[in-house]
Amino acid sequence: MEKLLVADRISKSFGPTRALHDVNFELCGGEVVSVLGENGAGKSTLIKIISGVLAPDSGTLVIGGKPRRFARPRDAIAAGIAYIPQELAVVGSLTVAENLVLGSWPSRLGMTTPRAIIRRASEICERAQIDLPLRQQASTLRLGDLQEIEITRALARDARVILLDEPTAALSEAESSHLFSLIRSLTARGVGVIFVSHRLEEVAGISDRVCVLRNGRTAAVVDGGSASHADLVRYMVGDAPAVERKPRPPVQGPPVLSLRGLSVPGHAGVTGISLDVRPGEVVGVYGIRGSGAATLAECLGGELRHQSGELEVGGQTAALPRSPRAAARLGIAYIPPDRKRGGLFPNLSIGANLGLAHLRADSAGGFLLAGRERARAQAVLRDFHVAARSENQNAMTLSGGNQQKILVGGRLQSARRLLVAQEPTRGVDIGARREIHQHIRRFAEAGSAALLVTSDVEEAVDISDRVLVIRNGRLVAELAGDRLSQSSVVAAAAGEQGTGAAA
Amino acid sequence: MTSEPISGGVDIMAGDDLARQQPSARRRTVRGLLVRSLGIGLFLAVVLVYFALSTSNFLTPSNIADILSGVAVLGIVAIGQTGVIVSGGFDLSVAGVLPLACVLFVQFSNGGASLPVALIETLAIGAGVGIVNAVLIVNAGINPLIVTLASMSVAGGAAYTITNGTTLALTNVANGDLGNLAVGSLPWYLFVFIALAVVAAVIMRFTVFGRIIYALGGSREASVLAGIRVNLVITVVYAVSGLLAAFAGVVTASQILAGSAGVGSTTALTSVAAVVLGGAALSGGSGGIIGTVGGVLVLGCLSNGLALMQVQSFYVQIITGVALIVAVMFSRLSQILSR
Numbered sequence: 001m002e003k004l005l006v007a008d009r010i011s012k013s014f015g016p017t018r019a020l021h022d023v024n025f026e027l028c029g030g031e032v033v034s035v036l037g038e039n040g041a042g043k044s045t046l047i048k049i050i051s052g053v054l055a056p057d058s059g060t061l062v063i064g065g066k067p068r069r070f071a072r073p074r075d076a077i078a079a080g081i082a083y084i085p086q087e088l089a090v091v092g093s094l095t096v097a098e099n100l101v102l103g104s105w106p107s108r109l110g111m112t113t114p115r116a117i118i119r120r121a122s123e124i125c126e127r128a129q130i131d132l133p134l135r136q137q138a139s140t141l142r143l144g145d146l147q148e149i150e151i152t153r154a155l156a157r158d159a160r161v162i163l164l165d166e167p168t169a170a171l172s173e174a175e176s177s178h179l180f181s182l183i184r185s186l187t188a189r190g191v192g193v194i195f196v197s198h199r200l201e202e203v204a205g206i207s208d209r210v211c212v213l214r215n216g217r218t219a220a221v222v223d224g225g226s227a228s229h230a231d232l233v234r235y236m237v238g239d240a241p242a243v244e245r246k247p248r249p250p251v252q253g254p255p256v257l258s259l260r261g262l263s264v265p266g267h268a269g270v271t272g273i274s275l276d277v278r279p280g281e282v283v284g285v286y287g288i289r290g291s292g293a294a295t296l297a298e299c300l301g302g303e304l305r306h307q308s309g310e311l312e313v314g315g316q317t318a319a320l321p322r323s324p325r326a327a328a329r330l331g332i333a334y335i336p337p338d339r340k341r342g343g344l345f346p347n348l349s350i351g352a353n354l355g356l357a358h359l360r361a362d363s364a365g366g367f368l369l370a371g372r373e374r375a376r377a378q379a380v381l382r383d384f385h386v387a388a389r390s391e392n393q394n395a396m397t398l399s400g401g402n403q404q405k406i407l408v409g410g411r412l413q414s415a416r417r418l419l420v421a422q423e424p425t426r427g428v429d430i431g432a433r434r435e436i437h438q439h440i441r442r443f444a445e446a447g448s449a450a451l452l453v454t455s456d457v458e459e460a461v462d463i464s465d466r467v468l469v470i471r472n473g474r475l476v477a478e479l480a481g482d483r484l485s486q487s488s489v490v491a492a493a494a495g496e497q498g499t500g501a502a503a
Numbered sequence: 504m505t506s507e508p509i510s511g512g513v514d515i516m517a518g519d520d521l522a523r524q525q526p527s528a529r530r531r532t533v534r535g536l537l538v539r540s541l542g543i544g545l546f547l548a549v550v551l552v553y554f555a556l557s558t559s560n561f562l563t564p565s566n567i568a569d570i571l572s573g574v575a576v577l578g579i580v581a582i583g584q585t586g587v588i589v590s591g592g593f594d595l596s597v598a599g600v601l602p603l604a605c606v607l608f609v610q611f612s613n614g615g616a617s618l619p620v621a622l623i624e625t626l627a628i629g630a631g632v633g634i635v636n637a638v639l640i641v642n643a644g645i646n647p648l649i650v651t652l653a654s655m656s657v658a659g660g661a662a663y664t665i666t667n668g669t670t671l672a673l674t675n676v677a678n679g680d681l682g683n684l685a686v687g688s689l690p691w692y693l694f695v696f697i698a699l700a701v702v703a704a705v706i707m708r709f710t711v712f713g714r715i716i717y718a719l720g721g722s723r724e725a726s727v728l729a730g731i732r733v734n735l736v737i738t739v740v741y742a743v744s745g746l747l748a749a750f751a752g753v754v755t756a757s758q759i760l761a762g763s764a765g766v767g768s769t770t771a772l773t774s775v776a777a778v779v780l781g782g783a784a785l786s787g788g789s790g791g792i793i794g795t796v797g798g799v800l801v802l803g804c805l806s807n808g809l810a811l812m813q814v815q816s817f818y819v820q821i822i823t824g825v826a827l828i829v830a831v832m833f834s835r836l837s838q839i840l841s842r
């Protein structure tokens with residue numbers, strides 16, 4: 001088959017960090033090649049070099065038989081390469097339609113009209129078989145919708161090579177499989193796709209070949225169908241760790257938090273949700289996108305204003321938190337789903353990011369005690385095995401997964417009673433995911449509690465003592481013990497009959 | 504699946520059947536436009552009604568002509584400022600370019616240059632200042648506020664150096680005739696201002712270049728990734744702003760028939776104020792020419808109306824400041840209501 005792209009001995013360093021070291025890579029037309037690797041292995045760096053965002057220190061790129069050097073994304077786009085970044089690049093102030101045609105406006109002699117833009121956008125959606133609210137401002141959408149805009153936009157360009165950096169991290173199962181059928185229809189036309197994901201099942205299912213990176217080097221290139229999960233994990237981390245799920249005894253005792261009749265009006269709202277979280281317990285909350293599961297988390301995190309219901313925290317009635325500050329005062333720490341929007345300050349150092357929640361404890365008479373802040377940051381870096389040079393490094397320069405570890409580590413430090421985590425392992429590798437899970441469990445076992453809102457069924461089932469399922473804004477099932485399994489959770493969320501009792 | 508490429512070279516503007524699928528698109532666009540400029544429109548109406556009721560000679564034809572002629576210079580500068588602010592930038596240098604252009608135009612004219620030559624030379628220098636701004640912002644990565652603060656100071660200082668602090672009378676009689684060019688009581692530059700506003704509004708709204716400016720102001724990173732020539736666009740936007748400020752300087756010279764380094768020193772902040780009054784966010788990505796024109800008119804009516812009411816000039820400053828806040832709140836409110 002025709003070779004669309006050959007990367008030959010690519011190297012790239014960021015200061016002392018060697019992100020890529022003599023990496024070779026090939027992509028043929030009609031092929032899906034997945035790139036696997038732990039957080040910080042260099043996956044995004046490789047993708048960015050191919051898409052012209054970064055220039056390699058050494059090595060060559062051969063596109064369509066010709067050696068190329070891309071100075072900027074524009075050159076790569078002209079060479080038929082479409083890049084969908086891990087950290088989304090959607091213009092929030094524009095409408096969805098304008099985002100879809102960004103960079104390729106429908107025009108005649110440089111003129112365009114809002115009407116023509118809408119028309120072109122709806123045409124793009126139609127061809128990609130995706131339904132998007134074209135007139136809505138992009139900043140009002142949720143992360144998954146934004147992702148969909150980007151994918152649709154790339155599909156709209158006549159690209160020969162499509163680079164997807166963790167596209168499914170924010171998508172629900174149904175949306176992911178929709179994406180996969182799109183990818184297959186593209187490869188059927190001879191387009192080559194490079195796909196980055198931490199989800200091994202996805203990778204095994206879609207890939208013709210898998211390229212595994214470890215510490216910036218090519219650890220292995222294997223056929224998609226032939227490699228077992230255990231093999232892939234071994235290539236990624238060096239040796240295969242055991243995975244097992246221990247049954248846990250049910251938790252008793254007075255609740256840390258009890259919520260009665262919570263209702264939030266509006267899109268993806270909830271109606272009459274009541275739940276108790278007991279000390280030592282991890283409660284999973286699962287629901288497909290738009291079900292209201294995310295809204296529940298946002299409400300407890302103090303991000304919403306218009307909710308009603310009764311709340312008891314530590315045995316005392318309390319007002320529902322209407323600001324993050326109020327939530328913190330109740331002892332609730334909230335991990336938002338999107339580290340870029342609400343989680344981290346990308347321009348601050350790791351130390352400053354972690355210190356922000358503890359300014360009072362870390363200061364005396366208004367002066368910051370740098371030593372305390374440093375110790376706090378170093379503890380997180382150590383406990384979570386963050387691949388960072390020091391706590392002075394900018395949070396922005398960490399790989400996506402390492403940023404997530406910083407976010408989770410920091411919030412766990414400041415949680416007193418309850419941790420409310422929304423998608424805490426989005427975009428992190430298997431090792432880090434397990435570490436984050438262990439930390440959340442350990443946090444709960446130390447006498448606090450955690451409410452884990454996730455769209456990842458496996459995660460919900462693995463880590464939780466019981467899982468609450470939300471559908472159309474209502475609590476429809478509570479699954480624990482023998483009744484708790486991935487299939488029972490998915491079935492309840494999808495609204496199948498005869499799955500456990502409604503709560 | 505068809506074998507068609509995802510995005511073929513189909514000219515969708517020609518597709519009549521597609522037009523039928525979106526019957527209300529045009530109506531919606533027009534309504535969106537109205538709602539967005541509603542804030543400043545309402546505010547302007549309030550100001551007009553107030554002055555019409557409280558003074559007898561506010562709504563007379565001659566006073567209206569006065570207001571319109573009075574705002575033209577600020578309006579021309581504010582058009583350029585709109586492009587800069589929507590693209591996510593900031594241009595203070597207009598307050599240096601305007602007096603420099605005023606002085607240079609007189610200097611060139613007195614040196615014997617014909618009107619077109621003097622005009623083109625002056626405008627080129629204004630655009631040049633804009634290009635220098637853009638190069639420093641894009642290539643050296645310096646914040647626009649700092650860059651244009653510095654070039655405002657340099658250009659303004661250059662104007663004082665040329666005049667040595669005095670006022671240069673315009674002695675080239677042919678070029679001085681420009682000052683008398685008028686249709687009835689409406690001076691020529693008012694028509695230029697209106698024409699510029701119409702052209703700019705069309706560019707901002709109905710051209711690819713205009714859409715790029717909005718995208719750039721919304722997210723520079725996303726624009727780069729979409730393959731937009733961001734640096735080029737920034738350069739053009741600042742060059743146009745410099746050019747329009749220089750043109751405002753020429754207009755000023757024709758008004759006072761002299762070159763003075765003391766003119767236009769407040770245009771940096773008033774032009775920004777007009778753009779913000781018109782609904783733009785200083786962070787970029789929103790705003791527009793129609794709003795800006797509304798903002799310019801509000802500022803013009805306030806200073807004219809308050810002068811008619813014989814309010815002392817330092818109160819005018821205070822009232823203008825308060826009005827800025829109130830008007831911005833008006834436009835926020837109408838934006839929220841339009842969602």
Ligand SMILES: Nc1ncnc2c1ncn2[C@@H]1O[C@H](COP(=O)(O)OP(=O)(O)OP(=O)(O)O)[C@@H](O)[C@H]1O
Pocket residue numbers: 014015017018019037038039040041042043044045046086387397398399400401402427428429
């Ligand atoms: N701009 C930068 N400055 C400094 N270091 C960087 C920069 N970008 C990446 N790095 C470093 O290069 C290494 C590779 O990062 P990269 O983003 O490619 O990892 P990744 O495999 O995509 O990880 P993840 O799965 O977490 O997204 C990391 O150690 C990261 O900290």
Ligand SMILES: [Mg+2]
Pocket residue numbers: 043044045086165399400401
């Ligand atoms: Mg990455």
